[in-house]
Amino acid sequence: MNDSLSFAQLEFEAGRFRLAIQFAQYAVAQSPDDTDALTLLGMASLCACEVNEGIDALERAALLRPLPRAVQIELAIAYGSAGSRTLSKDLLMSIATSGKVSSSELLRIAAGLEAIDQPRLAMEACRQAGILNPERPEVHFQMGYYAEQCGHPAEICESLIRHAIGLDPRNVHFRIGLASLLIRLSRQDDAITVLASVIPDRLDDVHCQCCLKRIANLFFDADDVPRARLCASRLKKLSRRDSVPQQNHSV
Template sequence: MDPQVTLQKAIGLFRQGLQFQALEWLAKLLEIQPDSGKAWELKGLIEDSLSWQHVSIHSLETATTLIPLSTSGQYVLAKNYLEIGKTALGGSVFGILLQRDDIPDRLLPAIAAYLSRYPDFTYLALSAFRKSVKQDPECGDSLLGMAYFMEKLKYPYPQIAGVLRKAVSLDPDNRHYRMALSNVLVQSGLMEEAWQTVREISQSELKQIQCASCLNKLIHIFSEAEDHSRRDYCLSLLSQLSTTETSSTSRLPPDRISQSL
């Protein structure tokens, strides 16, 4: 049995969603090569996909004694520590993970989203988005996420507004960026700039807003600016929303992120 061929076979089965078959191949591999760190890491990742946190932790801890874990392996290990209540250890591993320079772009938002479930680790979620912005300074969504966690950590409004102004400059047609910025500007007492920010949102974009609180905030801004046409349009949208509103979904839409800023 060629260990590398066997490992690739297990990887292929895992990618096809055939976890149990993949584990069978890994068991054969570990019988003849028990010090295969890559096999132990893959085993831990597969076990995590089956929600077997404790055995996944054992496999990944074994792998760490043999090889440096991949970013995905380290993420899963840190996540599972938190899942089983080892909070300090999980936070420590997340902190080490976020110091790495080889984290894929796609993994950073996942890290931040997961850490947002733990208020004590909001600072790590912010670090994830800071790193994402560093890797891709022109990613507006990363800037929005960064601003969101800055607000959670009570950063000064001028700093948050600066981040969101950059997001708006990168994608002027994105209503989520403009609404988030306007909310911060209102909190800062900069009503004129808040109005100038949201008046650029097209009617077609306004019509897509499915958040009553967001519409109410826009109505307030337009009312303060005596922008009666836009105010009335948002009032009509709010009226339509109240008559067609259905039960909310479990997913947090971008409008709700904008609302929280």
């Protein structure tokens, strides 16, 4: 592995995707047929929301050597993001039915299918993940979400999400998901009960600004001013961070 590729890998693992792209581009310039460099360039580009650039790099890598299955899934999802929904669906379903996928990969496939408005296929992929790993809480949480998308009764969706929480009681994301469902059902008191055990303890794990607005309003309406203010403070911090212009790095 050349130095540029090593640096690209380190930056990618640290979540500094723009720097990872720059180093990977150097590596590709030095060795145009380096599939590792092309794959890393593609994945970093996708993580930086440069979808077309990511697709191009991964397609070039695929022409030289079969992509790892996890990378194939990300490429298939990227096609959907770029507007090629039929191609995305066909590739995701081909991988899902290959008989070689893990439960984690099936959950990722499910997310990709839901992103292209295929919630029933997403639910089936999730169900297959549950067959492989029935005690994995994410399976039941995602099943509950997709069940709602498919129009299944609210009590089924709620039961699935509550089962996920039973398997991972401290997961704030599961609890926010259930609270959001309960709010839509006009069950604000139940929603507050669901959140009370993790807010504010797990508030720093919440990065979704829409979620923070929703639960801040929920606590304000319930006259729980301390929790509401903590949610609003977290929201302000995230908004301020996202509004700071990204500096250009030279390497």
